[in-house]
Amino acid sequence: MSWKCDIVTDLAPLYHDKEASEASRKLVREHLRECPECRAYYKRYRPVENLAAEMPFCENVKNFAVLAKKMRTRRLLLGVGFLSYVCATIGALVLHYMQKNR
Numbered sequence: 001m002s003w004k005c006d007i008v009t010d011l012a013p014l015y016h017d018k019e020a021s022e023a024s025r026k027l028v029r030e031h032l033r034e035c036p037e038c039r040a041y042y043k044r045y046r047p048v049e050n051l052a053a054e055m056p057f058c059e060n061v062k063n064f065a066v067l068a069k070k071m072r073t074r075r076l077l078l079g080v081g082f083l084s085y086v087c088a089t090i091g092a093l094v095l096h097y098m099q100k101n102r
């Protein structure tokens with residue numbers, strides 16, 4: 001497995017839930033077309049929420065599904081927060097240089 005395979009399998013949950021960016025989705029789509037191992041992985045891929053629906057009697061799977069959903073939301077919020085921080089920093093730098101060059 002190459003480093004691309006690692007990235008594609010890491011992105012599988014986001015790709016599956018259509019939460020990945022357009023660039024990431026394109027990368028995953030192109031890789032799935034050319035890599036039979038990742039195609040097989042993605043065909044077998046089932047998010048933990050689906051497992052919980054298939055096994056409602058299993059309390060551990062249900063708890064894990066709740067935890068996985070919370071972690072996904074937290075990751076998304078962290079990403080948005082980081083992106084906001086980067087945008088604010090770039091904006092402040094641009095303003096600083098515009099005032100300096102007046």
Ligand SMILES: [Zn+2]
Binds near residue numbers: 004031038
């Ligand atoms: Zn691959």
